[in-house]
Amino acid sequence: MALACLAAALGLAVQHPLGAGPAVAGVLTVSLLARYFWILWPAWMLALLPLAAGAPWTGWLWLGEWDLWVLASAAGGYAAISGPHRQPLPAVQPPWRRELRWRSAAWVSGLALLVSLCLAAELGIQDAGGWALGLYDTPHEPGMALRSVKAALAMGLMLPLWLRSARRAPQALTPALLLGVGALAALSAAGVLIEHLRYQGWQLSALDYELSGAYWEAHFGAAVAPAMLVLCLPFAVLAVMRRRSPLGFVVSSGALILSLLALLALWSAKVGLALVASSGLMAYLSWRQRQMLRSGVSDPASSWFPGKVPTDADRPASRGPAFxxxxxxxxxxxxxxxxxxxxxxxxxxxxxxxxxxxxxxxxxxxxxxxxxxxxxxxxxxxxxxxxxxxxxxxxxxxxxxxxxxxxxxxxxxxxxxxxxxxxxxxxxxxxxxxxxxxxxxxxxxxxxxxxxxxxxxxxxxxxxxxxxxxxxxxxxxxxxxxxxxxxxxLGWRSRLAGVMALLLGAAALSFAAPGGGMGALARWGESHWPKRLQHWGEALDVLEHRQAWGFGVGAGRFAALYQANAPLDMQPPDYRWRHAPDGPLLRLAAGTHSLAASEWLRLNQHIAAAPPDLRLRLQARAAEPVSLRAEVCQKHLFEPIACRSQDFALATSAQGWRTFDLPLGGSGELERSGPWSPGLVFSLALTQPGQRVDLRALSLQGRDGVELLRNGDLAQDLAHWFPSAHRNPWPWQLQSLPLHVLLEQGAVGLALGAWLLTLALARLGFGSARLHPLAPALAASLLGFAVLGLTETLVDSGRVAFLALTLLALGLGLRATPPVQPAPAPAL
Structure with missing residues (x-):
């Protein structure tokens, strides 16, 4: 298994568009880390998920660095299982000491869900034309069917490693998981806030700028960064509650403050509702767990976890006046x-x-x-x-x-x-x-x-x-x-908690005050509800028309079905790569209805510089003249802050290719002045409804004659070209997790998913896991994710889906083990 995973990871790495050398080195490094830190790595690897974010530079949509990450981690973990080991392994703990054990109901239901996902993938691939997979498949092609189910397959691959870690070193499982998810929260929040500071400054107003952080999956409107933070936030709160040393408390508080500030910058009504539900459940379960432990129930063996729930003897003196x-x-x-x-x-x-x-x-x-x-x-x-x-x-x-x-x-x-x-x-x-x-x-x-x-x-x-x-x-x-x-x-802990509350209150006040952005965001969200309800109704009509209520229409098929069922005057924009007899080409199609400039479908490529006197050269072919927008903008991923753009009327002919030399101009005003400077992105888009054009032989140069585009001849498929239409999510996102599951997997998949979520919440709240230190945070994460998923698809992002399934699996398997009793004194 280790060799198979390593071979698959290296096979993908050598085809990495940014170079095989760094990718292969990264795979080998991760494999070694997983091999020699096999006890901690299954949890630690979660912290680095934000770093697997190369799609805007590579052009990979259904594959990516996250796949290399999982395969390399699995290779190292399975190599550790097979040995040899330089040091003796920890002894296998007896079953009553193991914190991670799945009962029969969880195993059977989980396998049934995996079968349902595999069936949806097969249906989706066959509906898209069969197993003709390409590294750069677009949203209408077969690779997108696997993008929807990769997270479940990765979870199945990592599950034996979680089990082995829990059997050999149960005392390390809970702290490592808390550290991994807490660090994931901090890194995700840092990505959002760094983008905000670089492109928007200090004002927490996100109406005219949609933040994405390290999550490129938002390119078609998915709320990926909020979903990741909603999943991680309860663990950051738990770390603050459990840390007892000043340094640990300060570090945990810093991660929590970063996460909450990032959520304020990403604020919307649905995020607020998810946070209310999540924090309410966590507060109730934490209070009830505390009361149970104080009433005489012994702290479980999971008290290896940092900190300790106090007993009645540990109750501090009344500090009501101080608080x-x-x-x-x-x-x-x-x-x-x-x-x-x-x-x-x-x-x-x-x-x-x-x-x-x-x-x-x-x-x-x-x-x-x-x-x-x-x-x-x-x-x-x-x-x-x-x-x-x-x-x-x-x-x-x-x-x-x-x-x-x-x-x-x-x-x-x-x-x-x-x-x-x-x-x-x-x-x-x-x-x-x-x-x-x-x-x-x-x-x-x-x-x-x-x-x-x-x-x-x-x-x-x-x-x-x-x-x-x-x-x-x-x-x-x-x-x-x-x-x-x-x-x-008052002690240091209470004072630092007051400082943390004060800083968060200042951020919230800046955002909620007149002109701060919250009111405008609320009005913007309300205006989308009629369109959202219509959108959901159209998806249900597709299910009814195809009589696919039982097992769905297949994974990754929403974009193609939306295009096939849209009226002729409401066709969405599209792009495809084609290998024609006279060479490869890029086919762009605008939607058949008017769209705002922020809603156009753009093909983007990150470039290294924007020298003076930019010129775009290309060959075009179309049945009628088209209007093409070419722009070089300062962007993080999608939202521009300064642009050099031109609209060009291309007088083309359907009979043959015509060459165009298009001046973009500029005096070098967009040039980067340092690593903190905004990134530079070149984009192409059709601006008028109903237009179609074929493009090839693209070249972008400045006065110095240096070529700025990679793969401009399209010989490497769509390598380095990345689509975005984040302000027009409707053709690409169903905007509801339950309806998304129903469309792809049918009522069977939806029922299995709902059953597993209910079972996990019941175990964490009332079952054998209710006394586990992680139980309140796990339950809060799953509930917050479910609430946010009512109006967002979420699982289109492999990284978010992997984290959600990991937490779900832990909710189904964690249990509070009996306390470790001291050995009886020998009889005299």
Whole structure:
């Protein structure tokens, strides 16, 4: 098995469009990692799924780096099973110690679902013309049938490795899985946020820009990045709940904050509904699990998992007043930020968030300070801070950016002073040091108004003076031992949790406030509902017409069926590669109805540069003149931010090929200036309804004469060419997971999938897995995925489908093993 998997992986690697050398090296590296870390790799490999994202550069749609990843991991894992081993293997654990065991019902149902998927693949391939598979098959060709079922086949390939890891080292399974999925959440979120920062800046408004992160499968409108984050988010929450060390808590909190910020940037009503359902279920199951363990049920052997659920003896003293003070401080900061947002915008919101965070992290006053000295420290600090704010304001009149630098300086000084004061060493444990801390914090607070003033002008002062004054009074209250003593006694964990909540609240406030994007996104989503309902009805009509309710029409056939059943005046756009007697060609067809520019079908290729005086040369053939748009844009994957584009009227003839030399121009303004610069993408699209054209011999060059296109002659099929129509998902996506399964696999496949999901949720909530540490997170992930799938297809992405099936399989097999009892003392 190991040799077969390695041969298949290397066979695909040598045909990789970006070069066989790096692909082969990657396969061998992953195989070695899986071979020597076979206990942990089945879980760790999940973390690196976002890196398998080369399709926009390779042109592979139904194959990809993810296939190489799985095959290489399986090769290494099966090689580890067969040996030899340099060190003795861990002993096989007795059945009662194994955390992963599937009962007969799960095995039979899972095999039935796999058979249903294989049958759907066979039906889809036969409907597409048979097993004539190509590496670059388009959405209408046979390869797409396998794209829909590869995740299940990969899961079947990896399942024995999961079982072996659980049998030999059950204590490693749960921590490795938490680390793998938590890291996957962080990497997925980082991809989304990096794209947002590079192309959109800091404002969390996604109406005119659809983020995709590392998930190119969104090229036809799939919500892939939100689905991956909804699946991973409960594990990030669980990591925060279980970590006990400050470093672990900070790292886990960072992953959680990244995930939530990314979800805010990807926000929609369906994402919000999925998060509400997921978080509600996780909160209930975590509370119930905690109550059961505190009521006398022993913590299971899974307590190898980091952290421990406390018993009654571990209950902390009541901290109600402290938590109330923390909550009131957060609410006060939120109210002030909401007041300042209309004029100050996101800079005011984030400034107030940082100021309140600094206050949360402050220690109490020095021990020898009296009540009168504390009051004098605040008054003295306030006077000096007022002078510093005035000085900064005078400088900012000529240099507005100085206010931002001063705010960063004040914030850093506030953190340093808090750290030095906590050490309790002279001179930082004196009333004078308290006055210095108050001065720096009040200076940072005043600078929020200055930053807002540089943006909105004099109107800020009348709007902001009293909210900032109210917030300034929080300093003496938090430092007073009679009123603020409860707050001072809070530990690091509670303070960091408050900081995390504050940062997330600031992001949510920036997004939800007027002009922040949430209202516009809600209106945009509502406008799509009538079209969505009509779309679903048309799919059901196809099932009725073909009488395929039992076993479906076959996998990967939706795009072809949509095109075949669309009215003549509503035909979707299309593209095909053909090998004609006179050479290969690319056939482009526009839809027969008007589409907005963002809805056109584009054929894209990433290019390395955009020098001055760009020229496009091509040969074209068409029955009538066509309008062709050629563009070079700064893009991540799909959404342009700056373009050099031209519309060309091609006077073609159906009898023969004509050569065109088309000037795109430019002065090099799109050139990349560094690794952080936006990527460059060349695109072709037909702009008028009903047009068709054949293209070949494409060449794009600048003044320097260097060829910028790869495979411009189309001799390598569609290598390096990548389609996108992400604002027009209807011809490519059914936009509903249950209906997608019903269309491809029929009622049998839908019933099997629903049964397995129900069985997994029942086991995690009420069955033998209910006490397992991962049970709340697994159940929440599966429910959130199911809710999001009500209005999204999701499983068209092999990576998302693989993760969802992995979590489903774990939900069906995990169990809370009996606790490890200490050995009895020998009798005397």
């Amino acid at each position: 109330a003070a923390l909550a009131l401080l957060c609410l006060l900061g939120g109210a002030v930020a909401w007041r300042l947002q209309p004029l100050g915008g996101s800079r005011a919101v984030w400034g107030i968030a940082v100021v309140v965070m600094l206050l949360m992290l402050q220690p109490g006053p020095s021990a020898q300070a009296t009540q009168k000295q504390r009051g004098l420290s605040f008054a003295l600090g306030g006077l000096v801070a007022l002078a510093l704010v005035g000085l900064t304001l005078l400088i900012a009149e000529g240099l507005p950016r100085v206010s931002y630098l001063a705010f960063a300086l004040a914030s850093g000084l506030s953190l340093l002073l808090a750290r030095w004061t906590r050490r309790g060493q002279a001179p930082w444990n004196s009333p004078l040091a308290d006055a210095l801390r108050a001065m720096v914090w009040l200076w940072a607070l005043g600078l929020v108004a200055v930053m807002s003033w540089t943006w909105a002008g004099e109107a800020v002062w009348a709007w902001a003076w009293w909210p900032l004054l109210v917030l300034a009074l929080a300093w003496p209250l938090s430092q007073d031992r009679s009123l603020g003593g409860a707050f001072i006694d």
